[in-house]
Amino acid sequence: MKKELERSINTQRFLIILLYIFLVNVWTIMSGGFWLLFSFSIVTILILVSFYIRDTKNIKKMLDLIMKSERKKTEDNIKQLIYYDDLTGLPNRRLFQKQLDEVIYHIKKNKTNLAVMTIDIDRFKLINDSLGHDFGNILLMQIAERLNRCITENDFVARIEGDKFSIYLIGLNKSEELESKAFHLIQVMEEVYTIQNHNIHISACAGISIYNHNANADLLIKQADIALYNVKEKGKSNVQIYTSSMNNTSLERFNLENDIRRAIENGEFVLYYQPQINTDNNEIVGVEALIRWNDPIKGLVSPSHFIPIAEESGMIIDIENWVIKSACEQNKAWQNEGLPKIPISVNLSTRHFLQPNIVEMVTQVLEETGLAPQFLNIEITESMSVDIDRAITTLQKLKKLGVQISIDDFGTGYSSLNYLKNFPIHKLKIDRSFVRDIKKNPNDAAIVSTIISMAHHLNLEVIAEGVESAEQLSYLNNNRCKIVQGYFFSPPVTAQQLQLKLLKNNFG
Structure with missing residues (x-):
């Protein structure tokens, strides 16, 4: 110029x-x-x-x-x-840390309260994988706009990375006030999003760190992250304030992720099988394959300990691919032994279910193992309704293939009645949390009887899981739920043990 x-x-x-x-x-x-x-x-x-x-x-x-x-x-x-973040226009981690350092310098003189809150979207990678990155970017921009609306002029919000946002809050005096603020932000974030004619439901968690006179910006951010990792293990839509005892938990989580990765490589996972009983004749009419981790040092590890971390890290897809193939191979082996031909059920996470190639993967497994499709039952949860249109399309393809579909833990999700009529499914499984107290809690008893009645009206088979007592079994039978699963009949057992039960095939 x-x-x-x-x-x-x-x-x-x-x-x-x-x-x-x-x-x-x-x-x-x-x-x-x-x-x-x-x-x-x-x-x-x-x-x-x-x-x-x-x-x-x-x-x-x-x-x-x-x-x-x-x-x-x-x-x-x-x-x-x-x-600044080029997608949302919010400040980025560098500016957040710079501003936080300046705030800390001033509040040391003024003795003002300060806290850092880090918010993370649950299963965001699932949305990206199933609907595409452009879709995920639009969602992030809308989330950023909502957060910006909810903070005061003294607060500061930034997009730290990916689907993680951080806010520093000035002037809130008590833990209760911080938790209340965090739950309010989560509630705003979880209101339905409409993007490209899709209604999207999300959930989020928040970790909070509170300033003390020894802290700097790096430490406050790190402590909020540790609190966030801890709270995500407790479930969705939750809030946790950092305590020093969480440092050990964070290290344990890191080590556990590495151990799971090693377990996949070394083939340390095994399948156990729990029979499903028809109480009219006490015969086995199905079996559920349940994964266990046979750690060389710790022994058998419960799935509740490692599945949530596997889902969050994405390792669940490799694990479930192995589960489906191993279960189909085992069922075909039982059939080749002349044992009763019954369906085998496998659990599929929402993240895996919404993968674009899931139908092709199931088809390939059936072809490789030689198992007829009607002897494979895929159990999914109601949370798959994060993308209802894709879920229905995938279910229709699986049903056309001949595979049976069950909704597991029915009644615990927010979408039960809204979407049930649209799902091409065969079975409902009543969640064990309702079955456990049906003789003690009238509300649980009412929920169970309603689910059974609804399933019958929709011509769906209904299975009650978690049956552990004769009283529970009697209530279920009186309400026309004839297929049950639980420790009252059998705990999960090895393939060899179940083979003996199939040979006898009578629990009378």
């Missing part, structure tokens, strides 16, 4: 001088006289010098203004790149 400006000014000056010289020479020739021509030459030189001095000053002024403007624009662009 500097060169272009100089070139333009020089061109204008040159044209003016040419015109002036031309007019002077014409006039001199017409009027005659050497001294006159000499006088005009002197005047021309003086004018040229004055032009040069004036233009040099003007050019310098104009160039200074332009350079200042360009420098300011460049500085603003660099600042935007360094300190």
Whole structure:
């Protein structure tokens, strides 16, 4: 721009001088006289010098203004790149940490309360994997806009990374106030989103750290992250304030992730099988494959200990691929032994269920193992309704393939009645939390009887899991639930033990 400006000014000056010289020479020739021509030459030189001095000053002024403007624009662009998230427009981690350090410096003098809250979206990677990154980006922008609306002028919100947001809050005095604020933010974030004609439901968790006189920005952010990791293990839509005892928990989680990865590589997982009994004749009419981790040091590890972390890290897909294939191989092996042909049930996480290639994967497993589709039952949970349209499409494809579909833990999700009529399913499994107290809690008893009645009206098979007593069994039978699963008949057992039960096939 500097060169272009100089070139333009020089061109204008040159044209003016040419015109002036031309007019002077014409006039001199017409009027005659050497001294006159000499006088005009002197005047021309003086004018040229004055032009040069004036233009040099003007050019310098104009160039200074332009350079200042360009420098300011460049500085603003660099600042935007360094300190702001290019997707949401929110401050990024670098600016958040810088601002937090400044706030800490001031509150040390003013003795004001300060807390850092880190919020993470549950199963966000599932949304990205199932609906695409563009869809996920739109969701993040809408979440950022909601958070911005909910903070005061003294607070500060930033997108730290991925689906994680951090906020520092000034002036809240008590833990109860911080928790209340966190739950309010989560509630706002969890209101339904409508994106590209999809209704999206999300959940979120928050970890909180509270400033003390020894803390700096790095430490507060780290402590909020540790609290967040701890609270995510407790379930969705929850809040946790950091305590020093959580440091050990965070290290344990890190080690557990590495152990799970090693277990996949070394083949340390095994399947146990729990029979499903028809109480009319006490025969086995189905079996559920349940994963266990045979750790070489700890022994058998319960799935409740490692499945949530496997789901969050994405390792669940490799684990469940192995479960489906192993279960199908085992059922086919039992059939080849001449044992009763019954369906085998496997659990599929929402993250795995919404993978684009899930139907192809199931088809390939059935072809490789030789198991007929009607002898595989896939159990899914109601949380798959995060993308209801894709869920229905996938269910229809699986049903067309011949695979049976069950909804596991029915009654615990928010979508039970809204979406049930649209799901092409075969069975409902009543969650054990309702079965456990049906003889003690009238509300649980009412829920169980309602689910059974609804299933019958929809021509669905209903299975009660977690049956552990004769009283529970009697209530279920009286309410026309004839297929049950639980310790009253059998705990989960090895393949060899179940084979013996199938040979007898009578629990009377």
